[in-house]
Amino acid sequence: MNPVIEVEKLSKSYAQTKAVHDVSISVCRGEVFGLLGANGAGKSTTIECILGTKKQDSGTVKILGMNPLADRKRLFEKVGVQFQESNYQSSITVRELCKVTGSLYKAPTNYNDLLKRFGIFEKAKSKVADLSRGQKQRLFIVLALIPNPEVVFLDELTTGLDSRARRDVWKCLEELKANGLTIFLTSHFMDEVEILCDRIMILKKGAIIFHGTALEAINASPHDKLEDAYLWFTDDPGHSADAELLGQAAREVENENI
Amino acid sequence: MKTFNTMLKTELKLSLRDMNMIIFAICVPIVVAVILGIIYGNEPAYDGADYTFLAQSFGALTTIAILAGGVMGLPMLVSDYREKKILKRFKVTPVSPTMILVVQLVIYALYSIVALILVFATLAIFFGYYMVGSWVLFLASHFLTMIVMFSIGMMVGGIAPNAKIASVIACLLYFPMLIFSGATLPYEIMPEALQSVADIMPLTQGIKLLQATSLGLPIESVFTPIIVMVALSIICIAVSIKFFKWE
Numbered sequence: 001m002n003p004v005i006e007v008e009k010l011s012k013s014y015a016q017t018k019a020v021h022d023v024s025i026s027v028c029r030g031e032v033f034g035l036l037g038a039n040g041a042g043k044s045t046t047i048e049c050i051l052g053t054k055k056q057d058s059g060t061v062k063i064l065g066m067n068p069l070a071d072r073k074r075l076f077e078k079v080g081v082q083f084q085e086s087n088y089q090s091s092i093t094v095r096e097l098c099k100v101t102g103s104l105y106k107a108p109t110n111y112n113d114l115l116k117r118f119g120i121f122e123k124a125k126s127k128v129a130d131l132s133r134g135q136k137q138r139l140f141i142v143l144a145l146i147p148n149p150e151v152v153f154l155d156e157l158t159t160g161l162d163s164r165a166r167r168d169v170w171k172c173l174e175e176l177k178a179n180g181l182t183i184f185l186t187s188h189f190m191d192e193v194e195i196l197c198d199r200i201m202i203l204k205k206g207a208i209i210f211h212g213t214a215l216e217a218i219n220a221s222p223h224d225k226l227e228d229a230y231l232w233f234t235d236d237p238g239h240s241a242d243a244e245l246l247g248q249a250a251r252e253v254e255n256e257n258i
Numbered sequence: 259m260k261t262f263n264t265m266l267k268t269e270l271k272l273s274l275r276d277m278n279m280i281i282f283a284i285c286v287p288i289v290v291a292v293i294l295g296i297i298y299g300n301e302p303a304y305d306g307a308d309y310t311f312l313a314q315s316f317g318a319l320t321t322i323a324i325l326a327g328g329v330m331g332l333p334m335l336v337s338d339y340r341e342k343k344i345l346k347r348f349k350v351t352p353v354s355p356t357m358i359l360v361v362q363l364v365i366y367a368l369y370s371i372v373a374l375i376l377v378f379a380t381l382a383i384f385f386g387y388y389m390v391g392s393w394v395l396f397l398a399s400h401f402l403t404m405i406v407m408f409s410i411g412m413m414v415g416g417i418a419p420n421a422k423i424a425s426v427i428a429c430l431l432y433f434p435m436l437i438f439s440g441a442t443l444p445y446e447i448m449p450e451a452l453q454s455v456a457d458i459m460p461l462t463q464g465i466k467l468l469q470a471t472s473l474g475l476p477i478e479s480v481f482t483p484i485i486v487m488v489a490l491s492i493i494c495i496a497v498s499i500k501f502f503k504w505e
Contacts (some may be wrong), residue, residue: 052350074352087342089339092268100265103261103265
């Protein structure tokens with residue numbers, strides 16, 4: 001089967017720093033793919049190069065077989081995107097934002113159904129700015145789904161949410177996954193990744209250091225939890241040496257106190 | 259067209275909700291018109307003039323809304339939308355972000371036209387004003403003034419590094435021109451030194467043109483303003499297109 005997202009040897013540098021180096025990704029239809037890594041590891045740059053909002057230095061990107069820069073108009077009829085930053089007008093209401101978003105596409109889904117499905121229909125008349133963070137994130141999923149997409153990109157959807165709100169958002173995503181939607185997401189939360197993602201990729205300083213399933217990541221590490229395995233993969237030797245020293249200093253202080 | 263209409267309707271609602279343009283583009287010109295009407299009534303513009311002071315001021319009053327929208331509203335809105343990544347968001351949709359900028363230009367043009375109608379109605383109903391010159395030439399001048407002021411605003415909004423700097427530049431453009439270009443304080447009552455300062459402001463050129471066309475003065479007398487405005491528009495539009503920052 002043809003991959004929905006196909007990235008080959010993507011590289012991008014800012015001035016002297018390599019933000020993304022030689023990254024290849026292939027995501028199949030119906031798959032949930034998680035891109036992980038610390039802040040500054042190159043997740044956002046990778047997503048932006050895939051979507052064409054940033055231009056890569058080298059490498060090729062294809063979504064649904066199309067080039068995101070050359071076929072923008074055709075491609076984005078079928079691709080839903082939620083960026084990390086909130087991007088809406090300060091006094092716009094939920095309904096207005098949905099209506100305008102719908103007007104951008106040839107065959108949009110009925111946004112009222114989506115709002116109902118994600119439990120924020122009764123907020124349609126509220127200003128987006130007045131929603132709670134969890135409601136906002138659910139609204140952003142609704143916006144990403146309005147084009148009736150074949151694939152959605154969700155960048156750090158649950159960052160800044162409390163556990164309950166996060167769980168609500170997961171429920172929404174699990175439902176989408178069950179419906180066969182292809183999802184490309186980035187996240188900081190390993191519990192979330194473990195539940196949702198079929199496959200993960202861990203980036204460190206712009207390069208791939210792991211690619212496979214969550215279970216494979218755990219097995220490849222000396223740990224038995226994804227969180228620990230992730231930290232083990234992304235661990236900076238310099239940092240861990242510091243941590244070691246700090247630990248030692250702390251113990252010494254403790255000993256002196258005794 | 260569906261996209262454009264929906265966006266126009268929504269952005270217009272947002273703009274009305276904000277109230278700034280209602281105050282600065284609609285209320286201010288009407289208030290100034292009433293004040294000038296009360297002060298000068300039907301006095302002639304100068305001893306022996308064959309038109310009234312108010313008739314001379316009509317063109318200038320219609321530029322207050324253009325000024326408010328062009329150099330205040332537009333730069334602040336464009337830089338705000340860029341900072342909020344609204345323009346960037348359009349890049350991952352089938353619609354170009356240019357669309358929302360065009361929508362804004364239409365909205366500010368609408369404010370200018372509504373203000374023009376209301377100022378005319380106020381002066382006509384309460385102070386017996388009527389247009390001596392040609393409406394066609396006057397409206398064409400009005401349109402040219404819009405183009406030059408909007409292109410300045412688009413340039414400022416498009417290249418200012420952030421919303422804060424954009425609003426500082428907007429204020430530096432707006433207030434001097436509001437007061438010293440003849441839009442509110444009539445050019446004719448300014449001392450000569452001030453007039454020469456006013457002469458270098460782009461809006462003053464537009465006001466001279468609007469005055470000439472509304473009073474039916476020979477068009478040759480305002481050749482310089484026309485050339486200055488066209489040149490300035492071309493420069494600002496070129497700079498906007500070349501250096502506009504979408505994010």
